Amino acid sequence: MTRPTPDNVRVFVADFLNRKLRDRGQGPLNDLPDDYDVLLSGVLDSLAFVEMMMAAGEHFVGEIDFENLDPEKMTIIGPLCLFVSEQLMQRQ
16 A cells, blocks of 8 residues: 555546546646646546546545545645545544
8 A cells, every 4th residue: 555645646637637538539747837727728627527536545445535625636746645644644
């Protein structure tokens, strides 16, 4: 099992996004800055976002509760990776 640090969550998210892009015949993301919004960028839609979060929970073996995350920051890489990491670390 991979430890759910913010960096490990970022690697997981980048891999997930790049798989989605590859499935569409697009090239990979080479840079994933903290302010990158996965919905506004068009890489994911809301259904794919939920799919990514479920996959993250399975990958890191934990449940992610988004109740306390600011909805405006939910799809932005930096805050999202930190929040997911904190959620999963609490449940281990």
